[in-house]
Amino acid sequence: MKVSVNNKEYTVEVDGNPSLLEVLREQLDLTGTKYGCGEAACGACRVLVNGTPTPSCITPVTSIQGKQVLTIEGLETDGKLHPVQQVFLEEDVFQCSYCAPGMVMTAVALVENNKGMGEQEIIDGMNGNICRCCTYPAIVKALHKLTQKETKG
Known part of the structure; x- marks a missing residue:
């Protein structure tokens, strides 16, 4: 089976229909x-699909199949971090960082679709991502x- 991950095409084996996480x-x-909980409850494994x-x-x-998958490895462009990654580093938001990939991917989708959000909108948008720290x-x-x-330009 062919999959598109981080703007690259791959051929993968699908015996037993493994999860996207297993294949990645x-x-x-x-x-x-x-891998966090294995039940889609913690957000550690989130990637962007379309x-x-x-x-x-x-x-x-x-x-x-036929969709675009973006993982944490695919965010960097021309040696530059994505703005979400950059602001998270600037603000020193993580401690253990186990949740970081899922948090970052959720945040990327959130900020790309919502400019000028208030705190409650951010909290609601990040709901479902658990940070043990x-x-x-x-x-x-x-x-x-x-x-x-x-929003200020």
Whole structure:
């Protein structure tokens, strides 16, 4: 089966219809996406499928055929971090960083679709991403800073 991940085409094996997460990590060696709960409840495994945050742990790889998948590894462009990655670093939002890939991918979709969000909109948009270190206030602050900066030009 052919899949498109980070603007590259790959041929993958689908014996037993593995999850997208299994294929990313085991066949494509894209290990930035993390296994968290295995039930789509924690957000650690989120990737973007056609721009929508998607839990890769429960998504059958066969369901993404013909779609574009973007992982944390695909965000960097010409050696530059995505603005979400940059603001998260500037604001030092993470501690252990296990949730970081899923948080970043969800945040990318959120800020690309919503400019000038208030804090509650950010909280609602990031709902479903669990951070065991409880850095939520820093994440909200960073995204608020980014979306306000983008609306000002």
